[in-house]
Amino acid sequence: MSRPTSRSNHRPPASRDAPDACVARLSLYVRELRRLGEPPGPTVAVAGAGRSASRARRGGQRAAFVSSRRLAQLLGLTDAQVRRDLSYFGQFGTSGRGYDVQRLHERLTAILGVSGRTWNVALAGVGNLGSALLAYRGFRERGFLFKAAVDTDPRKTGRTVQGLTVASSQQLVELVTQEDIHIGMIAVPVEAAQEVCDQFVHSGVRAIVNFAPVHLDVPESVWLRVVDLAIELESLAYYLARSQT
């Protein structure tokens, strides 16, 4: 790993077991298990061109057991990988039957750290992206609650977005303590990103998600993840440009 002072996507300091790649997939498993455990629900059909010749589909009945093979199929992985991944966290399966959907879901949820609890999130930057993030259902469903939102723009502070009053950036540090923030979310323009990041770090936040397209420096003790929207498009462009055309 590069310099001792900072790096991009951290790994756990102590817990030397599950590889990062595997941890990253953990929530995929949880998600799929939840779906398998749920009732089929209404199949929302999108009007338009007919169904393609689609492969073994996320079918109806609520399964009690699921094999590594099927789980792999649903997630686009291999069965061996599923078994290997799960084995890092414990032995959950039954030979000849597979995994108990409910039980595995519970166990993994607990391991992921999203079990009985919720995590408090503070958002910096209430622009287009920031507002969309505040509105995004997926976070709340998984136990991530926005407890604070700040912006430098005086036209935005004071406004209420998604039931949350936008505070001034000056209040960031105090809000973090006041609202017991666990995770900082950065959706400010690139020029301001490092500054805001430093403020989060300074105020004691130990986990940060960055949506600004810059590399941020953080101390070893802070976990940082980056979500870069344009980067995915660009790698597609690379492959598109290379294939005939």
Place this chain on the structure above:
Amino acid sequence: MSRPTSRSNHRPPASRDAPDACVARLSLYVRELRRLGEPPGPTVAVAGAGRSASRARRGGQRAAFVSSRRLAQLLGLTDAQVRRDLSYFGQFGTSGRGYDVQRLHERLTAILGVSGRTWNVALAGVGNLGSALLAYRGFRERGFLFKAAVDTDPRKTGRTVQGLTVASSQQLVELVTQEDIHIGMIAVPVEAAQEVCDQFVHSGVRAIVNFAPVHLDVPESVWLRVVDLAIELESLAYYLARSQT
């Protein structure tokens, strides 16, 4: 690789040189080189807590040459990795001096496939996230232009968002041909995602970015990337849960 019928994040079929991990970093290099080549610009200061003890900062002067070391520092990589990555695409450096910023920028831009050209994008799903994506500056700046947007909700179709009229989902297929769409972007609810994806594939789109938190099946010939917003938070939760507290 798993099943022959589909997989999650594709690699190029023919071009057997640059590793995927390296291609993924290619746009990081381009981005940083662009910044290095630009004039310093106004340092947008965010009011609030003072600067942390920050390391060698993205400093002022427009550099003509940049070393692998410095580039690595800015991007949070190692110098060896930078040199290795760049070497997959050619020999751009000068011994003892480093890389010519302008030249390297031009060369990499061309290789990335975002050089003189633009790419047409169609968006499916104009909800919160979809609207934010339409408004996101970063895409246009890098040559990705939204040429179509569709939604199933009749209250949304007909509306104009960011200068684009939202069409009905039924028109997706014809719009793809009409507007010569290169990339499909999926921002619909999970239940509809596979359906929309199939429509894109059916209409001849060869590259898709999926923002819905589900695995999608696509034929080998189509490149698929997934951006999962909640997943990053969840892996942070994992690490947070594991470190004391």
Place this chain on the structure above:
DNA sequence: CACTGTGAATGCATTCACAGCG
């Protein structure tokens, strides 16, 4: 018999270390 869990083998990606060059 169908399936898990895991050593051992393979295949990628990153890092080391240094020869070679301006």
Place this chain on the structure above:
DNA sequence: CGCTGTGAATGCATTCACAGTG
């Protein structure tokens, strides 16, 4: 010198293959 470009070494991640089990 300072810095690139790259073989060789290391370290991860994925896959194979099969013994073991309900």
